[in-house]
Amino acid sequence: MKEITSQxxxxxxxxxxxxxxxxxxxxxADICRELGFKSPNSAETHLRALEKKGxxxxxxxxxxxxxxxxxESQNDSNxxxxxxxxxxxxxxxxxxxxxxxxxxxESFFDSDFDYFLKVKGLSMKDAGIMEDDLIAVKKTxxxxxxxxxxxxxxxxxxxxxxxxxNSKVIELEPANEDFENIVVDLEHEQLHIxxxxxxxxxxx
Amino acid sequence: MKEITSQxxxxxxxxxxxxxxxxxxxxxADICRELGFKSPNSAETHLRALEKKGxxxxxxxxxxxxxxxxxESQNDSNxxxxxxxxxxxxxxxxxxxxxxxxxxxESFFDSDFDYFLKVKGLSMKDAGIMEDDLIAVKKTxxxxxxxxxxxxxxxxxxxxxxxxxNSKVIELEPANEDFENIVVDLEHEQLHIxxxxxxxxxxx
DNA sequence: AAAAATACTGAATATATGTACAGTATAATA
DNA sequence: TATTATACTGTACATATATTCAGTATTTTT
Numbered sequence: 140m141k142e143i144t145s146q147x148x149x150x151x152x153x154x155x156x157x158x159x160x161x162x163x164x165x166x167x168a169d170i171c172r173e174l175g176f177k178s179p180n181s182a183e184t185h186l187r188a189l190e191k192k193g194x195x196x197x198x199x200x201x202x203x204x205x206x207x208x209x210x211e212s213q214n215d216s217n218x219x220x221x222x223x224x225x226x227x228x229x230x231x232x233x234x235x236x237x238x239x240x241x242x243x244x245e246s247f248f249d250s251d252f253d254y255f256l257k258v259k260g261l262s263m264k265d266a267g268i269m270e271d272d273l274i275a276v277k278k279t280x281x282x283x284x285x286x287x288x289x290x291x292x293x294x295x296x297x298x299x300x301x302x303x304x305n306s307k308v309i310e311l312e313p314a315n316e317d318f319e320n321i322v323v324d325l326e327h328e329q330l331h332i333x334x335x336x337x338x339x340x341x342x343x
Numbered sequence: 344m345k346e347i348t349s350q351x352x353x354x355x356x357x358x359x360x361x362x363x364x365x366x367x368x369x370x371x372a373d374i375c376r377e378l379g380f381k382s383p384n385s386a387e388t389h390l391r392a393l394e395k396k397g398x399x400x401x402x403x404x405x406x407x408x409x410x411x412x413x414x415e416s417q418n419d420s421n422x423x424x425x426x427x428x429x430x431x432x433x434x435x436x437x438x439x440x441x442x443x444x445x446x447x448x449e450s451f452f453d454s455d456f457d458y459f460l461k462v463k464g465l466s467m468k469d470a471g472i473m474e475d476d477l478i479a480v481k482k483t484x485x486x487x488x489x490x491x492x493x494x495x496x497x498x499x500x501x502x503x504x505x506x507x508x509n510s511k512v513i514e515l516e517p518a519n520e521d522f523e524n525i526v527v528d529l530e531h532e533q534l535h536i537x538x539x540x541x542x543x544x545x546x547x
Numbered sequence: 548a549a550a551a552a553t554a555c556t557g558a559a560t561a562t563a564t565g566t567a568c569a570g571t572a573t574a575a576t577a
Numbered sequence: 578t579a580t581t582a583t584a585c586t587g588t589a590c591a592t593a594t595a596t597t598c599a600g601t602a603t604t605t606t607t
Binding site: 548549550551552553554555556557558559560561562563564565566567568569570571572573574575576577 | 578579583584585592593594596598601603605607
Binding site: 161163204247249281336 | 367406408
């Protein structure tokens with residue numbers, strides 16, 4: 140296996156993190172979005188280079204037909220990505236927000252989980268969630284009132300208490316007096332539940 | 344999670360096997376090919392049923408945007424004991440104080456550590472340390488002002504901010520208005536530093 | 548010094564793919 | 578009994594996506 144360049148490594152990391160988070164590989168356009176390229180061909184050429192060097196395989200003609208060839212611990216690796224919570228901008232996967240990954244047992248929290256989310260701000264301070272804490276996020280839309288959820292409205296991602304008022308209205312409640320409740324009318328606004336918190340990790 | 348029908352189970356199996364084999368999820372047409380359906384809508388309706396029942400999630404508009412909600416299990420690495428913070432008695436490794444153990448990598452926190460301490464009370468609430476949180480404790484007496492320490496006076500163990508006033512006086516400061524500072528005069532009282540916090544773990 | 552690899556932008560296009568619509572039929576449920 | 582869920586076939590179409598072609602520029606290798 141030939142040497143990998145730093146840019147190619149970024150692309151490879153991007154692919155692996157994308158798969159870990161979404162469950163399926165990225166398109167050329169997805170890679171461009173994550174890494175800031177402006178032409179799909181930028182991703183294409185990197186992919187071909189990575190294929191040539193044996194890091195990935197590409198199924199010709201198939202959409203998202205990228206498969207990472209990993210000799211190490213490819214299947215159930217215990218590596219979980221840390222994803223930065225950005226107040227605005229592209230939803231949570233921007234490459235520059237990804238710190239690194241954490242190796243950790245799958246049964247580490249009571250429920251299994253998918254990735255760590257790095258917290259910005261103090262809107263959940265009274266729930267004991269502080270800046271730079273890592274929330275263990277389980278990807279699910281099955282959330283209940285009182286759950287701490289990771290919610291996305293347009294391109295803004297927030298962590299809040301989930302509270303369904305009725306079939307049309309959901310309230311996202313902070314745990315900090317200085318912040319206001321967010322009321323979402325599902326008939327006029329879109330709310331996407333990315334997942335819920337199943338644990339927290341803080342490293343001093 | 345509702346009951347799954349046998350046909351839906353076949354589709355779910357098909358998806359998982361396809362991912363395992365190729366590294367990416369199948370299209371509707373792929374599922375039809377695998378299971379012998381003749382219309383992509385056969386796959387579509389099954390997918391929607393599986394989504395509705397919570398077995399998969401589907402990213403709208405994205406090709407191969409299927410993600411199986413689930414998780415296998417396996418783990419390795421070291422065992423760390425969880426020790427209850429008891430009002431009387433020091434947090435020793437005495438068998439009777441050990442509630443259970445957690446498997447976790449050695450380099451999990453920035454510093455290495457020795458055991459988990461289960462928190463009682465809310466005296467450190469404003470530091471984001473809540474009841475039943477697990478503090479990763481490194482056994483050491485080398486602590487500095489501002490460190491969160493595990494301190495023992497007589498038989499009482501507490502978690503507080505460490506603040507040395509001078510050679511004879513140490514203040515133990517809670518992070519909660521409802522609690523008072525503890526001033527320790529080393530000439531008249533004994534203070535034993537059991538260790539310091541190097542991280543925190545919370546399991547919802 | 549020439550060739551090849553790397554690292555991109557930008558535009559164009561064939562096709563791969565999700566998804567809606569129109570049907571048919573049977574079993575389960577209220 | 579009416580309604581809903583399950584389980585399909587078949588057609589159609591907008592768009593998501595891979596992929597090619599034409600460039601530019603820098604670095605590395607031969």
